[in-house]
Amino acid sequence: MKALVDALDRRLDIERARRGEAERLLRLKTEELLRKNEQLEALAARQEDLIKQRTSELQAARDEAIAASTAKSAFLANMSHEIRTPLTSIIGFAELLLEHESGTVDRLDSVRTIIRNGRHLLEVISDILDLAKIETQHLDLEQIDVPMPVLLRDISALVSGRAAERSLAFVVQPHLPLPSTLCTDPVRLKQILLNFCSNAIKFTRHGSVTLELRYAPQERVMMFTVSDAGLDMTAEQMARLFQPFVQADLSTTRKFGGTGLGLYLSRQFADRLGGRISVDSEAGKGSRFSLELPLPLDGAAPELLTMEGDLIDYARADFAITSTAVPELHGRVLLAEDGPDNQRLLSAYLKQAGLSVTVASDGREAVELAMKRDFDLVLMDIQMPVMDGVAATTMLRAAGFAQPIVALTANVMKADVQRYRDAGCNGVLAKPIDRDQFYQMIATHVAGAGCVPALDDSGYQQEMAALTAQFRAGLPAQIDAIRAALRHSDWPALKSLIHTLKGTAGSYGYGRLTDLAAEVDAELAAARHGRVAILCEGLLLEGHTALKKVS
Amino acid sequence: MSTLDDTAPVAAETTVRKVLVVDDTFASRQLLTRMLHQFARVDVREARDGLTAFDQFCAIQPDITFLDIDMPHKSGIDVLKEIRAAAPQSYVVMVSAAASLETVQSTLELNVGGFVVKPYSARRILDVLTKYARETGASDLLRED
Numbered sequence: 001m002k003a004l005v006d007a008l009d010r011r012l013d014i015e016r017a018r019r020g021e022a023e024r025l026l027r028l029k030t031e032e033l034l035r036k037n038e039q040l041e042a043l044a045a046r047q048e049d050l051i052k053q054r055t056s057e058l059q060a061a062r063d064e065a066i067a068a069s070t071a072k073s074a075f076l077a078n079m080s081h082e083i084r085t086p087l088t089s090i091i092g093f094a095e096l097l098l099e100h101e102s103g104t105v106d107r108l109d110s111v112r113t114i115i116r117n118g119r120h121l122l123e124v125i126s127d128i129l130d131l132a133k134i135e136t137q138h139l140d141l142e143q144i145d146v147p148m149p150v151l152l153r154d155i156s157a158l159v160s161g162r163a164a165e166r167s168l169a170f171v172v173q174p175h176l177p178l179p180s181t182l183c184t185d186p187v188r189l190k191q192i193l194l195n196f197c198s199n200a201i202k203f204t205r206h207g208s209v210t211l212e213l214r215y216a217p218q219e220r221v222m223m224f225t226v227s228d229a230g231l232d233m234t235a236e237q238m239a240r241l242f243q244p245f246v247q248a249d250l251s252t253t254r255k256f257g258g259t260g261l262g263l264y265l266s267r268q269f270a271d272r273l274g275g276r277i278s279v280d281s282e283a284g285k286g287s288r289f290s291l292e293l294p295l296p297l298d299g300a301a302p303e304l305l306t307m308e309g310d311l312i313d314y315a316r317a318d319f320a321i322t323s324t325a326v327p328e329l330h331g332r333v334l335l336a337e338d339g340p341d342n343q344r345l346l347s348a349y350l351k352q353a354g355l356s357v358t359v360a361s362d363g364r365e366a367v368e369l370a371m372k373r374d375f376d377l378v379l380m381d382i383q384m385p386v387m388d389g390v391a392a393t394t395m396l397r398a399a400g401f402a403q404p405i406v407a408l409t410a411n412v413m414k415a416d417v418q419r420y421r422d423a424g425c426n427g428v429l430a431k432p433i434d435r436d437q438f439y440q441m442i443a444t445h446v447a448g449a450g451c452v453p454a455l456d457d458s459g460y461q462q463e464m465a466a467l468t469a470q471f472r473a474g475l476p477a478q479i480d481a482i483r484a485a486l487r488h489s490d491w492p493a494l495k496s497l498i499h500t501l502k503g504t505a506g507s508y509g510y511g512r513l514t515d516l517a518a519e520v521d522a523e524l525a526a527a528r529h530g531r532v533a534i535l536c537e538g539l540l541l542e543g544h545t546a547l548k549k550v551s
Numbered sequence: 552m553s554t555l556d557d558t559a560p561v562a563a564e565t566t567v568r569k570v571l572v573v574d575d576t577f578a579s580r581q582l583l584t585r586m587l588h589q590f591a592r593v594d595v596r597e598a599r600d601g602l603t604a605f606d607q608f609c610a611i612q613p614d615i616t617f618l619d620i621d622m623p624h625k626s627g628i629d630v631l632k633e634i635r636a637a638a639p640q641s642y643v644v645m646v647s648a649a650a651s652l653e654t655v656q657s658t659l660e661l662n663v664g665g666f667v668v669k670p671y672s673a674r675r676i677l678d679v680l681t682k683y684a685r686e687t688g689a690s691d692l693l694r695e696d
Contacts, residue, residue: 364652371650372668374675387652399655400644400665402678467582499623503648504578506670514670518648 082124086117093117122432127261134268141272142185142414148178148305154190155211159197166201169208177304178215179222179295188269189293192277193224195262196289200228204286220295220302229286266291327439329353331376331446336366336392337408338384342433346379349438355446363387367395375403377445379429382409382420390423397424404445408433464508471508472547479543486536494532495524510546513539566592568692571613573598573630574646575622579669583617583646586676591692601625605633613641615683617667620647620654631661642687644679 093110133139156172163170182189193211200209207229214223263277270277274294281287295302333355337343347357358373360366363380364387370378378396382389393405404426409416412430420428427441478501485494498520506514516539523531570593574580584595593615598607601622608616608630616634620627627645634641642664647654650668658666664686665679677693684692 367652367655368650371655371666374672395655395659398659399663400667400675400679400682402681403674467585471578496623499621500576500578503574503576503619503621503669504582506648507579507582508670511670514648 079124079128083121086121086124089117090114090121127265130265131261134265139268139272140413141188141269143183144186144414145181145183146186146189147181148174151182151186151190152213154186155193155197158190158194159201159209159211162198162201163209166204168201168204168206170197170201171208171210173210173212175212175214176308177217177306178213179302180305181302182222182293182295184273184293185269188273192266192269192291193226195266196224196226196291199262199289200226200287204228215304217301217304220297222293222295224291224293225288226290227286227288325439326352327443329355329443329446332356332358332374333442333446334358334360334366334370334373334375334378336360336363336379336384336389337381338362339381342381346433346438349435350442353439353442355442363389363392366392367399370396370401370403371399376447377403377442378405380405380407380425382407382411390420393420393423393425406441406445468508471504471510475543475547479540479547482536483540486533489529491524491527491529491532494536495521498524512542513546516542566689566691568593568614568689569611570595571598571604571608571611571616572596573601573604573607573617573622573627574619575600576619579619579646579671582671583676586671586673587617587680590673590677590694591680592694593692601627601630604630605637608634609637614687615664615680616641616643618643618645620645620658621649628658628661631658631663635661642683 093114097107097110130139152172152174156170159170197209197211210227212223212225212227214225215221216223267277270291270293276292278290278292279287280290333350335343335346335350335357337346337359338361343359343361347359350357358369358375360369362384366378366380366384366389367387369375380389380393384392389407389409393407396405405424406427406429407420407425408429408431409420410431412428417428426445429438429441478497482494482497482501484490485497498517502514502517502521504514505511505517516535520532520535520539523529523535568591570587572580572583572587572595574583574597580597580599584597587593587595596607596611596613598604602625604618604625618627618630618634627647631643631645634643639662644665644667645658645663646667646669648669650666655666665682667675667679680693684690
């Protein structure tokens, strides 16, 4: 009996131990489970956070994209408006000019309006193209030495007119010493300064706009500051200014016009030039726009201008807007230009100056005409179909053409200009063609009226007179011979006679005979004897007429 | 003691360039020859047709050749090719009553020094002579009068 109880007790102990073990394991496992659970919950929470974060990031990006898209849509709408508005005036006033027979005053005003709007449209389009170049990384900057007096003179010339239009004073204050030359892109630099000044003028109702120039020799930094007494701006408005497509206030866009691009482009240009733009605006005192332009730190210090007299170029500039003085010139010009409107326009300019004009519509025609006739000057459009201006110029120079060739082109970067000069061009005119510069360039290469022509060779003239007389004397015999050959249908003989006449008549002033002989020659070559007969009649008639004329 | 011999000829400081004019038309040859003599210090010989032109070229060895393209039996282009094969650097000016782009281009490919269109223009003749003078440093070629 006791053994059984003992055995049962032992069993019980074992069971208890096992249970204890099991409970212990359970506890452990439960703890482990709880831990894992916590970890999973933490992970889930983190994932939640990440998701939230990502979502808000995506939302922000989407908002930004939408904002950019909206801004771009607004920009496109704005640009469309900026382009169509001046066009409306241009087309409208032009139509008005056609219809209205009212007094002279109206007509002049209409014309001025067309010109003004045309110029503004040009600015808008230039801005848009600049923007496109920047966005597609195609903006190339020059590095040219610009003399300080020239820079000042150019800015003054550009800005004074605009200031005067709004009865404002424009003052340039150079603080000496200043560098005598700046190595930069003059076009872009002037664009920035012009933008500053235009804005200042636009937003100032009365008073003056001032451009100050300062130079810090230690740091080698050039500082341009334009001050006005116009709109005050808040910090927020100032910050928005340099974003594209946004003016300080939408209401200002409507009131004052403009592309909203000017300052954005200015900042882009400034960056590329290694400079910096900053704005300062004080309540009631107006705004100051500054451009800091560093000069290269390596190399010698730039030469400085220290006296007022050094800026004399600038001081003497005539700021008034003068009308173009048309020079009086003398000669024959070949105009190679494929645009019919440009053909008409430039022909008109040339004829006004007393020049005779022949027009070629492509490079091929240009080469053929330049070789055949005597021109004093060739105006060569670079972009032409069939054969472009560079190819035509190269070919002409290779063939021994020595008269001046001036390129007409929209591309006037240094590299392009060099390419044209290498091909053999003597000069380059930028499109759109400025009338003043056009006349200046032409006058450089063509003799003025009243000048003695280059070939004043009386010995040669006498020689020619003698030979011409000789030719005339022999002409009746030639005509008779041609008639005889024709009557006998002696084609070989006729060919020989025609060939001779073709090659000589023109040299003695009987160009028409040469042309007609050439036609007969062509028909003889094609054995179209019927046509030959008819053309010969014409030739013989011309011959008779020529002989009757006393030279 | 130096003696001055009055009868001694003055040393020629200027060289006279040899020119060959190839053209089948008498009047054309005559005119060009006279113009050349008028403008430059040259000795001009004439060849009347393409067939004999190359032989004449070899015999005369001109500094400048004026070569008419439109000749009946053998064109100036063919003569040019012969000349180029024998004398690649020789200065040749092509002459033609017509100046189609193709013709000009093909002669330029054959390395001509110039291309002149008939009727002759004094200015164009002067231009090609000037070009020759510049390229060969012949500063005394052109007459000043």
